Amino acid sequence: MKTINLKINGRKRQIEIEENERLLDIIREGFHLTGTKEGCGEGECGACSVLLNGKLVNACMIMAFQAEDSEVITIEGLGENEKLDPIQQAFIDTGAVQCGFCTPGMVLSAKALLMKNPTPTKQEIRRGISGNLCRCTGYEKIVEAVELAAKRIAETD
Ligand code: FES
C-alpha cells in the first residue's frame, strides 16, 4: 500500500493504492467515477480514455502510482448537469451519443483534439478519434459532433 496525492476533476484527493493497481482501477473503484469504462484492458479500444496532465491516455495502460501529483480529468469532470461541455452538447445535438461504453472515451478524445487543434478538418477529427473503437455503428455522427463543437467554441471565444 502507498498513498498518493492527485487532482481529479479539479479536486485535490488522496488515495491508498496497491502497487499493481492501474489508474483505471482507482478512477472506477477508488473514486467511483464509473463514466470511465473498461473495454479491452489492453490499450486498444479507448473506452478508458482520460486526460492526464492535459494529455489523452488510456487509463488501463497507466499504473496508479504514475498518476502521483498529476491532474486527471474524467468524463465527469468535463461539464455540469446544467451546463454541459460544448463537446457533450454537440454529441447530443447531432445524435452522436451511441452507447455508454464508447461515448465517454470519444468525448475525451475530442476534447484532447480540440485543445490542441481548435479547427480540425474531418480527416484530423477521424485521426483524433482513431484510438476509440466502436464496434457497432458508424463514426459519421461523431465527426459531425466534433465539427459542431469546434464551431460553437470558436463562436463563443
Ligand atoms: S480499456 Fe483501456 S484501451 Fe480498452
Ligand code: FES
Ligand atoms: S461501442 Fe458504443 S456505440 Fe458501438
